[in-house]
Amino acid sequence: MRMPSEGDGPISGAGTLLGILRDGQARTRAELVQLTGLARSTLAQRLDALVSQQWIVPTEEAVSSGGRPAVAFTFNRSARVVLAADLGATHARIAVTDLATAVLAERAAEMPIDRGPEPTLTWLQRTFEEMLTETGHSMAEVCGIGVGLPGPVEHGSGRPVNPPIMPGWDGFPVPEWLGGRLGVPVLADNDVNIMALGEHWAARPEADHLIFVKIGTGIGCGIISDRRLHRGAQGAAGDIGHIRVASALDTVCRCGNAGCLEAVAGGAAMAARLRAQGVEAADSRDVVRLVRGGNTQAVQLIRQAGREIGDVLASIVNFFNPSVIVIGGDLSEAGEQVLAGLREVIYSRSLPLATQHLTITASELGDRAGVIGAAVMVVDHVLSPGTVDRSVAPD
Amino acid sequence: MRMPSEGDGPISGAGTLLGILRDGQARTRAELVQLTGLARSTLAQRLDALVSQQWIVPTEEAVSSGGRPAVAFTFNRSARVVLAADLGATHARIAVTDLATAVLAERAAEMPIDRGPEPTLTWLQRTFEEMLTETGHSMAEVCGIGVGLPGPVEHGSGRPVNPPIMPGWDGFPVPEWLGGRLGVPVLADNDVNIMALGEHWAARPEADHLIFVKIGTGIGCGIISDRRLHRGAQGAAGDIGHIRVASALDTVCRCGNAGCLEAVAGGAAMAARLRAQGVEAADSRDVVRLVRGGNTQAVQLIRQAGREIGDVLASIVNFFNPSVIVIGGDLSEAGEQVLAGLREVIYSRSLPLATQHLTITASELGDRAGVIGAAVMVVDHVLSPGTVDRSVAPD
Known part of the structure; x- marks a missing residue:
């Protein structure tokens, strides 16, 4: 049940107005009265304050149902x-x-x-x-x-x-x-x-529940639950890099535990494995460069990493039932080489009901997310x- | 950003009033004007309607800051x-x-x-x-x-x-x-x-993020995220019984996959294992009865089940960072015998930041949840x- 917050009193309303106008659509006073439930006099006061601070601009006319054209207000995206x-x-x-x-x-x-x-x-x-x-x-x-x-x-x-x-x-x-x-x-x-937040806002605004997985030096994820960021009780939600995977049980992670996902599928771990095989690789970007250049050892490693990450995500799909999983971070630039194994494991391990409309995709924003x-x-x-x-x- | 819903217009307000009064505390007109932001005349109209339908009752007097006592309104829990x-x-x-x-x-x-x-x-x-x-x-x-x-x-x-x-x-x-x-x-x-929902409302109203794990014939969980039920994209969230665990890889689950948590730690699976060992057990309630009676095989099985479930929950704690995990269902009646292994694995496997204030407890409502x-x-x-x-x- 929605409870009114302290700011919900009759004094407020400017923020709500901006929330409505933020989508860029011009709206008349009559539309805004209907959308906000504010009295006409209160609305006028709020609009004047927002116009004077240039948050919104009045436009000359708008489509009206007849008679003289009504003034409409538009959010001013260049105000700040x-x-x-x-x-x-x-x-x-x-x-x-x-x-x-x-x-x-x-x-x-x-x-x-x-x-x-x-x-x-x-x-x-x-x-x-x-x-x-x-x-x-x-x-x-x-x-x-x-x-x-x-x-x-x-x-x-x-x-x-x-x-x-x-x-x-x-x-x-x-x-x-x-x-x-x-x-x-x-x-x-x-x-x-x-x-x-960035990927949801810019590329997937229709998704109610989204998981953004960053695969870089380490591995972590950001969670959108019901269109809002889920931070968890201590702000620690999304730390999937230290979930245990069977294939890593003999590997000690930088966190001190053994068997963490990051210790086999993170960029730092993969670069270290390549160096152990005599291949020069300092970090996750070098791993991507090698994969793109067709280095067999790097390709094998990254495909296996995709399956390991997929194994952890398969459990998360059963638990959380997201509509979209977005893969970002440096290693996501290896594209299908990492997505293939990840999809393979998720679709074979997660419940059919949870995967039937699930989208698994690379970040659209990439470096800019x-x-x-x-x-x-x-x-x-x-x-x-x-x-x-x-x-x-x-x- | 909170957007006003269609019901937020000046015509509405009765539901919001009941939302405020639902906590059982009596409130005066002045308090309600402040809490709702409704005009006095609109408030009066809403209160009259709610009183006439007996949703709320006016009480004779309330503590006032001086002068004549004010009328206060209380939610009528016996209205329906x-x-x-x-x-x-x-x-x-x-x-x-x-x-x-x-x-x-x-x-x-x-x-x-x-x-x-x-x-x-x-x-x-x-x-x-x-x-x-x-x-x-x-x-x-x-x-x-x-x-x-x-x-x-x-x-x-x-x-x-x-x-x-x-x-x-x-x-x-x-x-x-x-x-x-x-x-x-x-x-x-x-x-x-x-x-x-029941456990959150009645026993843990202060928890923002709660997971209720039912261990019965099968295993599943209900998720409260930001004080609301998280159902997921297809309503399939919480189906943790079919997450894969290493110890079950050679066991085929009723879902058709191999290696599901439920296939080793669910009540039906445990009863079947006991029968295979010559112990009479038809279902999860029989398993609990045997554990309470001190049957060694049953006690070993349920402690191991606690650790298996703990292994899956350890990953979920890293991902979701809940403040409370509540264990319910028939098998939770084995109490500490199942909680011990579960806590052991979660505290050793999950990240310190995510477990430092984590409560892991048996359901207070039990059968009534x-x-x-x-x-x-x-x-x-x-x-x-x-x-x-x-x-x-x-x-």
Whole structure:
């Protein structure tokens, strides 16, 4: 049962209005009265406040049922810009987007996360400032910053929690540090969570239940349940890289346990196996390069990895019954070589009812899933009723 | 972002009012204006309608901040009664409850579901009528009927979908058949889903993410994600009995696959294993009886089953990060004998962050989880804004 939240009182309504108008469709006062249930006088007050802050624009006329043309209102996707960053283990991607998450400028760079928080975030701050200037915008037009990090992040505070591959970052106040220097609200989350958000928003908006599996150096997934991010009780949901698989029982994982999926099917593990066979491979991108070049050992390894990941996902399909599984991360660029084994195992092991309409596909956003998702996270937050209402409510 | 639903307009509000008052706390007009955001005049209209239909009662006075005492309104849990049934493979439990799901009358009976839908539902109809009479109520006071069934049920239509142990029930229109004869709305769902609803409502209302595992003849689970039932894309979520476990690879399951959890750890499988060892055991209840009597073979089997189930749940804990796992069903009555192995494996295999605040416990409602959950399903539906508004809106 839906219970009204504190922000649901008669004072609010601007955020709800933006939520309705966000789809880009122009709507008249009469339509908005019907959709929101607000009184005409209250609606007029809200619309005036949103127009004065340029969140929406009145258009000259709209299709009307007769008589004089009605004024319609449209969401102004250029009202503000968003700064988005996807920081990985070794490389980073940064973007400036509009409020509909269209990319206005983009950069990719080598930036090892193990340099620690201050060097990384100082570089990020400078990069954001440069890119804003390039696109002709100022910090005053930025409505928020979204940052994805390659480790567990506490929801609410945006602080990393014992991140295994991020030395020096444990508990570091990323939002306060960056927000304090740039004067803009900052949200941080785990990279796989924002990838799931981005892919859902941009490529699979019709899916109620989606799982985004990132196969890179490690393996993790972001979960969309009932169209919302499922973070779990401690924000730890989606950590499937440490699920035990039979074939890995004699392999010790970097987490300390033996038999983890990541220890046989992750990019770091595969590169190590190739090196043990005398093939030069430093990381997951080298593995993909070898697979694309037709290296037999790499092809065999990645097909087997697909089956191992498929084995874990087959259980998850029975438990969770998603409508879409999206495969992303560096190794997904090996395409069908990894998807084939994964599909084979899921379709043979999961229940027919759970797989009959299941889509298993490579990420459409690819490298961009993280930055688009970081922007979606910011826009969702900025356009939520509470946030907008505080900023536009007339005194 | 929360979008207003169609029922959110100024005409509605009765359902929201009941949603607020359902907790049993008395509230004044001033409090209700604040909580709902409704105009005073609209609120008055809604309250009058609800009082005239006895959904709420005005109380003489309430604590006021000074001046004359204010009238307060309280939800009337006795306004209607609910009929609830939990139909299992071989036995059934039936209850009459009030709107706060307190049990007014209850019956347990042997009733094999494989007799088919018409004999079972005819018996259920007669039992409901008898129990209503016993409790001094009439069908006119029944606001709805909730039925749990031991198989997959299509959400919305309430029809069983290829249920493996329910011959003759595939696609049978349970709600229409029973509702047509009793003149009352009927909702049907899978038994494990309603058990999860019941346990969450009655015993674990504070848990955001809960998994209810039923270990009976088969094994399945109900999932509460973000305080709501997660059914999955085809309503197939929670079917963990057919997840593959290493120890069962040489065992063919009733589903046709080899290696299913249910084929080693379900009650039917354990009873068969005991019979193969010369121990008399027909079903899961016999297994529990033997365990309680100290039969060594049965105790060994059930401890091993606990570890097998724990192995599957360890993966689910990494994926889903629940705050509570509740163990129910016949075999849960073996208590610590099954919980010990299950906890052992989950705590050793799942990630520390996901288990640090995880509760693993036996069902508090026990045998009653299903009927309480069926009643919760009905009350949730009846008190939802759309439903109440249609029935109490003045013309």
